[in-house]
Amino acid sequence: MRQRFQVVTGIALADHKKMLVTGRLSKRLKYYQLSSFSQYLELLNEPANEAERQLMVDLLTTNETYFFREPNHFEYLKEQVLSEYRLKANHFKPFRVWSAACSSGEEAYSLSMLLMDILGSNIQWEIFASDVSLSMLEIAKTRYYPMVAARKMPQKYLKRFCLKGVRSQEGTLLVKPEVAERVHFRQINLNQPLPVIGSFDLIFLRNILIYYDVPARTRILKRLLPVLQEQGYLFLGHAESLTGMTDAYILKNLHPMVPTVFRKC
Numbered sequence: 340m341r342q343r344f345q346v347v348t349g350i351a352l353a354d355h356k357k358m359l360v361t362g363r364l365s366k367r368l369k370y371y372q373l374s375s376f377s378q379y380l381e382l383l384n385e386p387a388n389e390a391e392r393q394l395m396v397d398l399l400t401t402n403e404t405y406f407f408r409e410p411n412h413f414e415y416l417k418e419q420v421l422s423e424y425r426l427k428a429n430h431f432k433p434f435r436v437w438s439a440a441c442s443s444g445e446e447a448y449s450l451s452m453l454l455m456d457i458l459g460s461n462i463q464w465e466i467f468a469s470d471v472s473l474s475m476l477e478i479a480k481t482r483y484y485p486m487v488a489a490r491k492m493p494q495k496y497l498k499r500f501c502l503k504g505v506r507s508q509e510g511t512l513l514v515k516p517e518v519a520e521r522v523h524f525r526q527i528n529l530n531q532p533l534p535v536i537g538s539f540d541l542i543f544l545r546n547i548l549i550y551y552d553v554p555a556r557t558r559i560l561k562r563l564l565p566v567l568q569e570q571g572y573l574f575l576g577h578a579e580s581l582t583g584m585t586d587a588y589i590l591k592n593l594h595p596m597v598p599t600v601f602r603k604c
């Protein structure tokens with residue numbers, strides 16, 4: 340089963356994830372009245388069962404996230420990247436950001452809040468957000484989250500950009516529509532060739548490469564680098580690095596700025 344998941348997504352589930360696979364997929368066996376995972380695997384391999392393969396991906400994708408996760412990244416983005424961009428004379432093209440593994444949307448909306456605060460409405464900008472999981476993208480489009488997801492959000496952003504739930508909705512929040520206006524969601528599997536999506540000044544590829552082996556990480560980075568503009572920035576998760584990478588194209592084109600932040604050169 341883990342091999343099938345890796346074929347579809349490129350993500351290699353370690354041996355200790357066996358219980359996770361069993362737990363999350365056991366209900367699918369009951370649904371189809373199957374007696375073994377080998378039977379479920381045969382069902383997944385049938386060409387007509389694309390919807391079930393997508394559901395498997397949704398069930399096995401790790402989706403733990405929250406607003407302004409790894410706040411040092413947002414501070415660097417604010418103080419270095421956006422400050423530098425504001426000084427540029429040419430703002431005819433929009434500043435484009437890709438949240439390449441956006442999960443349920445907290446990262447994309449965090450980026451939107453920051454850009455609204457720093458760049459405002461006088462400078463063009465937009466955020467493209469993608470994930471392999473359709474169910475996570477549907478959650479993102481609702482803009483509706485438990486309040487605990489805002490535990491790292493600056494209070495001024497919580498007041499300015501979110502509506503707190505009251506009465507029966509207490510303990511929840513709704514991201515305001517104006518935050519979502521410049522965020523565009525789309526399903527993309529990073530393990531496959533990219534569709535035509537344009538180029539970006541900044542790519543957030545955080546907390547996803549840790550689930551891939553080195554060859555898969557190399558393939559993903561080689562897909563993303565061509566759509567990152569010259570002098571553009573790539574942000575990885577704090578637990579990620581280019582350690583073990585030997586591909587000359589990647590090492591030549593990505594210059595480390597601070598830990599887990601790289602610039603295309």
